[in-house]
Amino acid sequence: MASAYGIHLGNSTACLASFTNGTISVIANDAGDRVTPAIIALNGTEWEIGLPAKSGQASSKSIIKHNKRLMNCDFNEDDLSYVELSSSCQIQNDEKLVYEFQTSETKLYSSPDNIATKIYAKLFTIASHSVKNEGDLKLVLAAPLHWSNESRERLVKCAELAGFEVLQVISEPAAALLAYNIEENLEDVNVLIYRLGGSSCDVSIAKVSAGFVSVEKNIFRSDLGGQYLTKDLADFIAQEFKQKWKLDPQESKRAMAKLLNHADNCKNVLSTLNSAHVFIESLLDGVDWSQNVSRARFENIISSKIASYVEPAEKLIQSFDGKISKIVLCGGSMKIPKLQSTIANLLPDAEVLSGINPDEVIAIGCAKEAGLLLDVPEFSMNDLNTEVEFLGKDVYMKYLDQTVHLFKEGTPPFAQFVQSVEAEQEIKDIDFTLHTSPESEAYATESFNIENLKKPFSLKATLQQSSIKLEVE
Structure with a gap:
């Protein structure tokens, strides 16, 4: 059973999809959720990843959120302050960026790469439980379009340390198109x-x-991001609570952490239902809070930001x-x-x-790309680059009296082009030449004997990392 995987690790969540025997599906985590919060917490002396890190008593944990922002080698001060404000661990940025996780029981240091590796390891465990064979778990990753090759390589190393065999890194927009088969x-x-x-x-x-x-x-x-809409909803609930109980949750970091967590869940429920119930046990000073929020109310709350x-x-x-x-x-x-x-x-x-589901689109696109790579047996998976090297110029093909625009500039590796070729019965050999423009000289030539081929025959061109492979059938 041939299986391969696609992962989209975002700032807030991670999603794992699989390609197995031509079928693509999203794999649920051990809590039954199809996406996993990209959050890590040190609770006492134990690491928590995903939903356990997000839920529970935030005040007793040392938490890091939005770690992916600092995986970008070109992160700036705004990224650093955003991660620090949304997390509850200290960040040291002297010669090397380091997180300081401190609880009542211990103090530990870690790096953004180590945190990403832990999240990939969690996904590796989920993937391992989804298949019976014990072979290498082959993976395609997605990275933001603006990331440098160095930043992409960091993602690859983290996934490989977690146990995956990374086949390729593709851009997030490309993965989104693949998910909907638009490239077809x-x-x-x-x-x-x-x-x-x-x-x-x-x-x-x-x-x-x-x-x-x-x-x-x-x-x-x-x-811009959904976190700002979650904050608006949390502030609205806080004001409702304050109006009734004359207590202000916004003055308590612990209370607002609870509120943000429940507001996020409420926002997700309102994506599919017309109303959501919010119940927060001991929001502030031992007072519980129960409230219904309608979709219309939520839309009114966020209207100013649309x-x-x-x-x-x-x-x-x-x-x-x-x-x-x-x-x-x-x-x-x-x-x-x-x-x-x-x-x-x-x-x-x-x-x-x-x-x-929008938060599954990119992972599904990655899984489809992984499946396409599995279907190209003539390429050694060990020889694949870990990033997409797009074609730097147009490629034209000429044969007999025909000129075909074979590949456009910007085409990714392993793209294929199939051309039906008409030829007279008496022709025994055909030369196919490759050019960078219709008027330029040929930079490569390949000849095929077509005597035994049924006419018309098909010519398949496959864009490899550093060449174009031609086949006739």
Whole structure:
């Protein structure tokens, strides 16, 4: 049974998907959830990962959140302060960035890479329990489009230390397109990819042409994310509590940690239901709190921020000269119906693809890419680069009196092109030449004997890391 995996490790959550015998599915964790909080806590002397780290008494734990921000080699002071403010452990950034986890029982030091490795190890355990064979667990990862090769390599090393065999790293927009099979479109199509995660936002416009994908424009915003909407909902509940009990939860760090956790759960419930019940035991001074929140109320609470979330998409659309016919929504915060409809209204004639749970889209795309790599037996998995090296120039192919635009600049490795070739019966050999433009000299030539081939025959071209492989059949 051939299996491979796709993982999207975000700032707030992680998702694991598998490719097994042609079927892609999301694997639930040991709590039965399809996404795992990307949170780690030191509770006493024990490490907690995922839901246990997120829940329970936050005041007794040393917690780190949004670790992925500091996995980027080009992180800035804003990233550092954001992680520090949202976490409850100290961050030392002298010669090397180090987290200081301190509880009443111990003090431990760790790095962003070690934290990422622990999260991957948790996912490795989940993946291991999902398969019967004990072979290597092959994996494709997704990384933000703007990340450098060095940053991507750090993700790879962490996943490998956790036990995975990493086949490739692809960009998050590319993974989103793969999840919806958009790369299979035979006609040219422009796609808006809107990703809204817990603490960041990416908007991309990608062009899909004859199965090849190129990202035309991209905007990344680290000041937009679902966490800000969660905070607004928590503040609203805090004000309701204060109005009734004359006690202010916003004056207590412990109370606000509880509120933020329950507000986040409430926000997720309201993505699918019209109302959610919030019950917080001993919110402040031993007083419990129980409240129903309707979706309409939540939408009213966040209404003032909607324009800021739409702005990057509006800016990108206005700067793009072309028709956008599809919209892909991904990222956990895009489960919010109000945000979905607002982004969709920017392009009324475009098809909105939202059939996959938004926080699972990128992991599913990675799993599909992993499955495609498994189906290419002529490539040694050990020889694959750990990042996508996109084609740096156009490639044209000439044969007989035909000229074919074989691969566009920006095409990723392992893309394939199949051409039906018509040839007279008396022709025994055909030369296929490769060019960087229709007018340029050939830089490579391959000849095939076609005497025994049924006419017309097929020529398959596969883009490898440093060459193009031609086959006839």
